[in-house]
Amino acid sequence: MGLFSLFSQSLANEKYVFFDLETTGLNPLLGDKIVEIAVIKTHKGKVIDTFSSMINPLIKIPESATKINNITNDMIKDSPVFDNNFCLKIIDFLQDSILIAHNASFDLGFLSIELGRSGITFERWKAIDTLKIANKLFNGQKNKLENIMRRYNIMPDGSLHRALNDTDILRKIYFELIEETEIRSMNIDDIIKEFGYQGNNIQRFIPAIIREAIVEKKILNGQYRTRDNNLIDLSVLPVSSVWFDGKWYLYGKRIDNKDNIFLFCDNYFNVTV
Secondary structure, rough: OOOOOOOHHHHOEEEEEEOOOEOOOOOOHHHHHHHHEEEEEEEOOOOEEEEEEEOOOOOOOOHHHHHHHHHHHHHHHHOOOOOOOHHHHHHHHHHEEEEEEHHHHHHHHHHHHHHHHHOOOOOEOOOOOOOOHHHHOOOOOOOOOOHHHHHHOOOOOOOOOOOOHHHHHHHHHHHHHHOOHHHHHOOHHHHHHHHHHHHHHHHOOHHHHHHHHHOOOOOOOEEEEOOOOOOOEEEEEEEEEEEEEEEEEEEEEEEEEEOEEEEOOOOEEEEEE
16 A cells, blocks of 8 residues: 555545544434544645544543543543634644545534534535445445454554544555455545535535524524424524434524524424524
């Protein structure tokens, strides 16, 4: 890896941001947070910038998460929080690069929600999921990051399940994947279409009245259909729209009790005013 074939040269020359997260759990809609982030930027196949940081989630890290990533509450107590300044730093790093992650919907979802809590609707991204590529190439196999790493004889420089090391492994894996015969003949737009996501394409499915209310910071009144099919009356001050697990949600604050809330942006929320 490092010398690209003529077939994959154009793919390798793109500007990419590889990233990985460590979290307190699996569902940010239920309050799980990011505890570590690492990003590596490449251009023409070479690393041009790197950023990594542990993050104080302002909640206790469960033992189940610590057993996986070895990140303890003591380790993050003096780390920065994911506030507006931190969000802007991340956005500045990403800029117009193509994002690469393994099981990208998970990482993108956490990132979208952390940014959304600061009022930033993260929608201008284009992303590629290396897990989707691997599932096509190695159909029927367990395509966890460490399994693909062994397939390509990539040796880790540190512990697995730590963000920076996993991100560097991801970078090496991606450049191996695009050398595969089924991938190297594709252009970048086709790869994104088949194996990735585009935020602005998904964002347009949010009803216009909700998008406008977010921009104008106007209270939304309406009925929301809960998972158990009950209709409840809600008044919500919208903060942002966020993306998780392939769906867009409205993130806002309830007027009656000031609680933060995530509402599925579909006909589940029928705005009346």
